[in-house]
Amino acid sequence: MIPEVLPELMRKDGVVAIATLGEDGPHVVNTWNAYLAMSEDGKLLIPAGYMHKTEANVARNPNVVITVASSKVKGLYGPGAGCLIKGKAEFITSGPEFDLMKKRFEWLRATVAVTIESATQTW
C-alpha cells in the first residue's frame, strides 16, 4: 500500500506540504521530508512545533492531504519524485507516538499521527 518511493523520499532533502480544510478554505503547512517517521502500525508521524491552524482544522475535519517531494530522488519521469498521501490526522501529546518524536525533536509540542488511507507515487 505504501509506495516504495516514500521511505526513500523520507531520507532525502525535500519539502512536505500538509493541507487541511479550514472554515475559510484550504490551509497548508510545511515540514521537511527528513522530519517524518513511520509508527510500527504504519501511521505517518509528523512533529508539530506550531501548526495551530492545522490542529484547529483537524479537530473539525480530520482529513488531510499530504505531499512529500524531493528533487534528489529518481521519479517516474526522471529526476525528482513525489508522493501524495491521504488520511486522517490526530494531534497526540502523550504516549509512545509522542515520545518517539519528542526524543528526536526537543521543540515539538505534539505529534501529528496520520492514519494513511491512500499513498500514491505521483511523479
Added chain:
Amino acid sequence: MIPEVLPELMRKDGVVAIATLGEDGPHVVNTWNAYLAMSEDGKLLIPAGYMHKTEANVARNPNVVITVASSKVKGLYGPGAGCLIKGKAEFITSGPEFDLMKKRFEWLRATVAVTIESATQTW
C-alpha cells in the same frame, strides 16, 4: 508586498505545493521552485503539464494556497525558508503569460497565473 525571500526561493532547489478546494476536500499538486516565474504585473506564473484536477477546482473556486519552500535558503529560524502565498488562479492557454512560460517549458499545456492577494514568509 512580496517578501524578499520569495525571489531567492525561486532560484533554489525546493518544492512548491498548490492547494485548491475540490468537491471532496482540499487537493494538492506540486512543482519545483525553479519552475515559477513572475509576470511584469506581479502575477505568479506556474507551468501546468497535467494539473487537470487543479484546473477543474479553480474553475469552480479560484482561491489557491501555495507554499514555496527550500532547505537551501536561510530562513527566520535558521537554515530553511518558506513562503505562503494566497491568491486567485486562472489557467491561461494563449497570450504573453502563456508564451513566456511555453518558451521555457516545451511540455506545458497551460500557464497558471496567480493574482497574489497575500505573500508571507512563514519560516
